[in-house]
Structure formats: structure tokens, C-alpha cells
Amino acid sequence: MASSAGLALCGQAVVVRGGSQFLATSTASSDDDSLFMYDCGTAEKKPQKDKGEDGQPVEKGSDTILASTFSTSGSYFALTDDSKRLILFRTKPWQCLSVRTVVRRCTALTFTASEEKVLVADKSGDVYSFSVLEPHECGRLELGHLSMLLDVAVSPDDRYVLTADRDEKIRVSWALAPHNIEAFCLGHTEFVSRIFVVPDHPELLLSSSGDCTLRLWEYRRGRELHCCHLASPQEPAGPWSDKRFAASRITYWSRDSWVALLCDCLPVVCIFRLDAPGRQLVCRQQLSFQHRVWDVAFEESQGLWVLQDCREAPLVLCRPVDGRWQTVPETAAVQRVSAHLHRNWAMLEGSAGVNNGFSGLYKATFDNMATYLEKKEERLQQQLRKKRHKNPPPGPNRQTKRAKSGEASWSG
Structure with missing residues (x-):
């Protein structure tokens, strides 16, 4: 599953990734010269056999970064790449701590709240934990699904591990004994692309x-509280008409409980307000952009940062003004990061034609009734032909003799 460019913000640290590289810097005005760059192509690689156990050639990775995240405090940063590696960094100052091998290509990762472990979800449906305190220890299998995992999260108290898979399920497992399942959150009718535990309301997911829905859950009980339909058949002229899409990012701003949803393959960001006491989501606005939006993230003191496919203006800052979200003039911090991106634009150029791969996860739907009826008719015709072959109809000579015999007896 290919990955487009990504954006991550935590405190004053900001990371922008593209292809096999990422750029890390600070939003603080006193750190004008702070810049850390890393290329996974230069990381140590595990020797690969030319052929696997089944005798088939081993597929080699491209070093493209598939997923990345900060720890809760921002002290650590971790990423996984297409070469099946987990790379762990310390951020103060930036330093690569370890490069470890994962079993399968990963789809998502997260730190535990205690920052003692990194949880990595992979395409085979497994979650492995890797120690942060012992950065060279091998991973440990924690839990598994029967289908591909697309996201993983932990509760703020580290009691629960939440996993989302391709088969519409969200599982809530005990962190200390992942084979014990607390609840399932069931209701989605397609793959679950993203899950997010609300920091201010740790019981909500x-x-x-x-x-094409955004749902709010009381996850420990597996109870759905609210469902927002992002595509409405009553609005055929809207930006969602004739499109199937999934959210590639859910991000949250604790200031006034704003939620931003980035819709995959659409240059649109949906803005919601979380009404926690009322246990519902209120759709407030849709922000449209002229360029493809790669990623979005809230910065606590400034607003919503938008990373887009535009070299002249790679970052856009949005804020609520008189209750309406809109683009505002760049701050000094946005200008500094944008300048770094402009000088290192080659890092992002390869992301222009890449999507998050969700289009290939939809279930194939087809109507096999016509094929069934056609085959049924063929079987009936075959049975009819066999019956005719065993019991041929009377020939014309026999019919004539019977007719003459009848006439003779009648005349007598």
C-alpha cells in the first residue's frame, strides 16, 4: 500500500515526510537553523536471500515511508518503511536510536501513552510491540485479526488496544492480555480506515x-453514539457525488473540540465540532483547496496546518474566523517550514501521483443471478436432449401405418 506525503506536529516539533525521506524542524522562532533530515535509503538493511522458502524470488522494498508518528510528549518519533523496518528516533535532540526488522509491511503504528512501547499493525492482521526503553529488542506478537489491519490506537490510560481492520470491525482488547476482548464496535459497512481516541474525552472514539461515514463510539461498551454520513444522495451536485472515499486522517484540536477529517482522493477537508455532553458530531464546514491535500494536522497554538501539492505554497494555515474556518496569512513558523520544503521539494515530488491505496480495499460487488439463470437453462436443455435421445418420437412410416389401420377397422 503506497503512501503519499505526510505531516506530523507535536509541541514545537514538525515533521514532513515524502518518499523515503523526512524533514524535521521546529516552529520556535529561536530555532531558525534547526533542521534534521533522514533518508531510509541510507539505513542499515537486513541481508535478504535471493529466494524465499517457497523458492520464489524475494520482493525487495522501496524504502518508502509507510507510516510515522510522534510519541505523546514528542520525545520520540517512529516510522516504518516498505523495506519492513521500524526506525526509532529521539527528538531532543534528533538522533536515530535503532533500526529493527518487522515481519510484514506495516500499515499503522502508535506509541503507548507511557512511551515504553511502539505498537505496529501490519498487512497480515497482526500487532507487534517493540520496546522503546530497549531500542534493539525484537518485537513481540500481541494480537491478530483474520484480515488486514488499517489502524491501531491505545487508550490514554494504556488499558486498551484498539484495532481497525478491512472487515469493518473495530476491536477493543485488553493491553495486558490482548487475547481478552472487551468489546467490538460494529456498524461500518466497509473497511475502517482510521480510528482516533479523543484525548479530552478518553471514553470516546x-x-x-x-x-463514507464518520462515527462516534463509547468504545468500551461497543456502543455507537452518532453517525455522520459524508455523502448524501439528496445532494447529487455536491463534492461527494459518484465517489467512494475514505478518510486518510482524523485530527483533533482541543480548543473548542474541533475535528478535521481529510478525505482520501478529494481536495476537501471536513470540519466537525464534537459535542461531548450531547454525544454527537456536528458538521460545520467543508474546506476546499485548489491543489491536492496530502495531510492535515492541528497545531495547538495556531490552528490547522494543511500540506498540499504546491511548491510555491506547500503549507496553508486555517483558523476559525467569526465561526467560519478560512485560510489566514502565514505565520512566521509556517513561513520557516515552507522555506525548508521549497528548498527540499525533490523529497515530495514522488508523492504527486500516489494515493493511500484505499481504492483497492473496497469489496467487489457483482450480480451473479444472470449467470446462474443462463447455466440453469443450459442444464435444462441438456436434460431435454438426453430425454429425446432415449425416447425418440414415432417416425412418419409408423404414423402412416397406424392411420391406415385405423381407417380399415373403421370401415369394417
Whole structure:
């Protein structure tokens, strides 16, 4: 599953990734010269055999970064790449701590709240934990699904591990004994692309799916509280008409409980307000952009940062003005980061034609009734031909003799 460019913000640290590289810097005005760059192509690689156990050639990775995240405090940063590696960094100052091998290509990762472990979800449906305190220890299998995992999260108290898979399920497992399942959050009708535990309301979970909905859950009980349909058949002229899409990012701003949803393959960001006491989401606005939006993230003191496919203006800052979200003039911090991106634009150029791969996760739907009826008719015709072959109809000579015999007896 290919990955487009990504954006991550935590405190005063900001990371922008593209292809096999990422750029890290600070939003603080006193750190004008702070810049850390890393290329996964230069990381140590595990020797690969030319052929696997089945005798087939081993597929080699491209070093493209598939997923990345900060720890809660921002002290650590981790990424996984297409070469099946987990790379861990310390951020103060930036330093690569370890490069470890994962079993399968990963789709998502997260730190535990205690920052003692990194949880990595992979394409085979497994979650492995890797120690942060012992950065060279091998991973440990924690839990598994029967289908591909698309996201993983932990509760703020580290009691629960939440996993989302391709088969519409969200599982809530005990962190200390992952084979014990607390609840399932069931209701989505397509793959669950993203899950997000609300920091201010740790009992609440947001989830997005290929069924074009954003849902709010009380996850420990597996109870759905509210469902927002992002595509409405009553609005055929809207930006969602004739499109199937999933959210590639859910991000949250604790100031006034704003939620931003980035819709995959659409240059649109949906803005919601979380009404926690009322246990519902209120759709407030849709922000449209002229360029493809790669990623979005809230910065606590400034607003919503938008990373877009535009070398002249790679970052856009949005804020609520008189209750309406809109683009505002760049701050000094945005200008500094944008200048770094402009000088290192080659890092992002390869992301222009890449999507998050959700289009290939939709279930194939087809009507096999016509094929069934056609085959049924063929079987009936075959049976009819066999019956005719065993019991041929009377020939014309026999019919004539019978007719003459009848006439003779009648005349007598």
C-alpha cells in the first residue's frame, strides 16, 4: 500500500515526510537553523536471500515511508518503511536510536501513552510491540485479526488496544492480555480506515470508513453514539457525488473540540465540532483547496496546518474566523517550514501521483443471478436432449401405418 506525503506536529516539533525521506524542524522562532533530515535509503538493511522458502524470488522494498508518528510528549518519533523496518528516533535532540526488522509491511503504528512501547499493525492482521526503553529488542506478537489491519490506537490510560481492520470491525482488547476482548464496535459497512481516541474525552472514539461515514463510539461498551454520513444522495451536485472515499486522517484540536477529517482522493477537508455532553458530531464546514491535500494536522497554538501539492505554497494555515474556518496569512513558523520544503521539494515530488491505496480495499460487488439463470437453462436443455435421445418420437412410416389401420377397422 503506497503512501503519499505526510505531516506530523507535536509541541514545537514538525515533521514532513515524502518518499523515503523526512524533514524535521521546529516552529520556535529561536530555532531558525534547526533542521534534521533522514533518508531510509541510507539505513542499515537486513541481508535478504535471493529466494524465499517457497523458492520464489524475494520482493525487495522501496524504502518508502509507510507510516510515522510522534510519541505523546514528542520525545520520540517512529516510522516504518516498505523495506519492513521500524526506525526509532529521539527528538531532543534528533538522533536515530535503532533500526529493527518487522515481519510484514506495516500499515499503522502508535506509541503507548507511557512511551515504553511502539505498537505496529501490519498487512497480515497482526500487532507487534517493540520496546522503546530497549531500542534493539525484537518485537513481540500481541494480537491478530483474520484480515488486514488499517489502524491501531491505545487508550490514554494504556488499558486498551484498539484495532481497525478491512472487515469493518473495530476491536477493543485488553493491553495486558490482548487475547481478552472487551468489546467490538460494529456498524461500518466497509473497511475502517482510521480510528482516533479523543484525548479530552478518553471514553470516546472516532472512526472513519470506506462507507463514507464518520462515527462516534463509547468504545468500551461497543456502543455507537452518532453517525455522520459524508455523502448524501439528496445532494447529487455536491463534492461527494459518484465517489467512494475514505478518510486518510482524523485530527483533533482541543480548543473548542474541533475535528478535521481529510478525505482520501478529494481536495476537501471536513470540519466537525464534537459535542461531548450531547454525544454527537456536528458538521460545520467543508474546506476546499485548489491543489491536492496530502495531510492535515492541528497545531495547538495556531490552528490547522494543511500540506498540499504546491511548491510555491506547500503549507496553508486555517483558523476559525467569526465561526467560519478560512485560510489566514502565514505565520512566521509556517513561513520557516515552507522555506525548508521549497528548498527540499525533490523529497515530495514522488508523492504527486500516489494515493493511500484505499481504492483497492473496497469489496467487489457483482450480480451473479444472470449467470446462474443462463447455466440453469443450459442444464435444462441438456436434460431435454438426453430425454429425446432415449425416447425418440414415432417416425412418419409408423404414423402412416397406424392411420391406415385405423381407417380399415373403421370401415369394417
